[in-house]
Amino acid sequence: MSKHQTKSMGKGMMIAAWIVFLGLLAFFFKNILDKQHNPNQEINSSVLNSGIRVVRLVRNRNGHYVSRGYINNQEVTFFLDTGATTISIPEPVARKIGLKRGPPISVSTANGSIEVYLTTIRRLSIGSIVLDNLSATINPYMEGDDILLGMNVLKKLEIIQKGKILTLKQYP
Secondary structure (H helix, E strand, O other), X not given: OOHHHHHHHHHHHHHHXXXXXXXXXXXXXXXXXXXXXXOOOOOEEEEOOOOOEEEEEEOOOOOOOEEEEEEOOEEEXXXXXXXXXXXEEEXXXXXXXXXXXXXXXXXXXXXXXXXEEEEEEEEEEXXXXXXXXXXXXXXXXXXXXXXXXXXXXXXXXXXXXXXXXXXXXXXX
């Protein structure tokens, strides 16, 4: 092997090492950012002897409660929103989890009136809490992957906030 080939190979290996290093760094920081947005990727959940289902969520660094959960056995991310009347699902997420558009309706949002589509969720779960046959809307204007978990769900639960912990209880 000539001196030129050795130098060239060394340069290529150095570039490859930097690419791998930067990729690992990006992966590491993405995980940190994901955990800051959703500190509830592993749900603190239990069922008491009385049948009460309890889920405890930790507030994220922005002061919101975000949680991993499931719609029709498909994993999703919920953003608890007491200002939302109903569950609101971004259209790309609805397509991904197989929800069908129903009839259009007009709803009022903080940004004005928009047209969304009714849909039905067969089963929604967060940890041990399970709710069946819920109304929801598919929102073609919503960005991101978070599903707004509105009052049509939250009113079925007891909600207790203490410090950075939100406790949800579902009674039998």
